[in-house]
Amino acid sequence: MKMLKAVLQPLVAQALSDLGGDASNLSSMLQASREWDQGDITLPCFPFAKMLGKAPAAIAEDLAKALSSHEAIGEVHAVNGYLNIKAAPAWLATNLLNPSNSHNAEIRTVLIEHTSANPNGPFHVGRARNAILGDTLVRLHRLHGNHVTAEYYVDDMGKQVAVLAWALQHLDATRVEELLSEREPINPAWDGKADHERVRWYQAAQILRQEAEGAQEIEDAISTLVHASENGDVDVLNSFEAAYQPVLDGMLTTLGRLGIHFNRFTKESEFVTNGDVSRLMDELGQLKINGIADNGANFLDLGARGLKGKTEFFYRRGDGSSLYATRDIAYHLWKWKQCNDLINVLGEDHKLQAKQVGMTLNELGERSPEVVFYSFIKLPEGKMSTRQGNVVFMDDLLEEAQAQAAAVVKELRPNYDAETIQTISEAVGTSAVRFNIIKVSPEKGFTFRWEDALTFEGGSAPFVMYSHTRACSIARKVEELSGDVPSFTPQHLQSETVMNEGMIGLLRCLAVHQDRLEKAVSEHRPHLFAGHLLQLANAYNGFYRDCHIIDEGVVNPFYFHVSELARTFLREGMEGVGIVPLETM
């Protein structure tokens, strides 16, 4: 409703100063109405009471009378000290349907790093929250018009890949299955998918590392590998890559099914081998807050910069090698060279680390990135843990979602052929899974429940998808019936003396579409836009109920143009949150 506010503010300011009030803070006081029924824009009049020596209710009444008329203003009501203003539906329609209202927001170059999971095993639902959140941010920024690079930071040199590489070199399939005999066997559906296969090697190695016998030798061997990788040993790094790349490919296959893709993969080891990390450590050593431990390890005293709790941030070990966070800082310095805005999506367990990295960047005269943190997904039985078998793999969830969706399609549309059912159920299943996760705010601890993920009713992706297919169906029918409908002109509105509830509801919802997108993007809160999409779909359904676009074979051009605008907003919005915009379902 920014467009309405822009028109109203000068008018309200005039009315207010005519009454002797101070209009200087008006912009922040004139707000979108909390109560959707009451109006589009509201001015609470309580703060003026003292200034004007009048009751708020009376001030609201006076303002309502003093407000000059304008084509944008539909209704003005003074209620309990609030001045409520509703936009004129015809004005809304004209503004929405005229393509002239192009918003020219500044285009930013944005680098979004997300997921970056260790390539040692398949995604479970918990780890996938990062990818779904991150990819939705990528999509929403693009919808907003920004240039976005979606980036995966590949941890190709840590202990986890070292363990995987060691296991693949020292164990065979028989030994692995022997060690994992008490665990559930691999789901036969994922035989041949490297993330599911190789994680068993990793798990077997983890078991061996726990055992008393021989554990020390394994530990030494792994440790040697880790150190070699940290020193940029090319052979070791190559062996690591050979170990993890098929796993990563498998993980990316899963994400691809969810419509998640990356523009670039950047390997952690790059910053070691190209010398950035050692140059960085030298630079950090020059800082005032640098400190040196007894064994020669280096740290920054971030307590001196206000960090509470643990104040020493170690960036160099006693043996001179770097730490994960050090490499992350080098990575950030590199990332900053190529964008205006930097966004990272991280689990809540990385909060302290991110704080340390951000403060160090500031110390070097660089900006901190924006970080979107999310809480972990739990299962009703408790924490997700691979070791206890308390885990839901994304691959399994997607299979199940698709199967459930297929069952629904078969029941609802018995005449559809197998291929159509497959297409629809795949789209419905994956969209439902994404939306189920994206619609809740990231900081909320999320409990995964099969019945919620597989709900295809109100509040879900299929609900939005269904409204969109209705709009598509109408567009197809209109096309068959009358070919091209002439583009919108204000004359189309002249027969609309009174607009019905469904039409007004949809116009109002369309009017806030851009505002909602902008807010979700600027605050990095995709769930706000997900909520708006549900509202938009709901508003479209009300419009569909009240406004028959085709009546006795005749197309109402005004209704049709509104429907088409809603269809466009729905489609773009769905793509923005990763819902597949099917045209039939």
Added chain:
RNA sequence: GGGCGUGUAGCACAGCUGGAUAAUGCACCGGCCUCCUAAGCCGGAGAUCGCGGGUUCGAAUCCUGCCACGCCCGCCA
């Protein structure tokens, strides 16, 4: 022990830069397919906004104390 976060109807969740009768979905009760796709629409019922204080004309929202849960507090990643 310290830091950060969460706590809203039976369940899940929105609202948190202070504003009205706390929004939505599921589940529950009742209605709507001779009419553009009923994965829909309409109506009903259901909330001491964790608990106690405080600031304010006004608090789910801000401050403070307490309680519960989660995450973190490695020269790991």
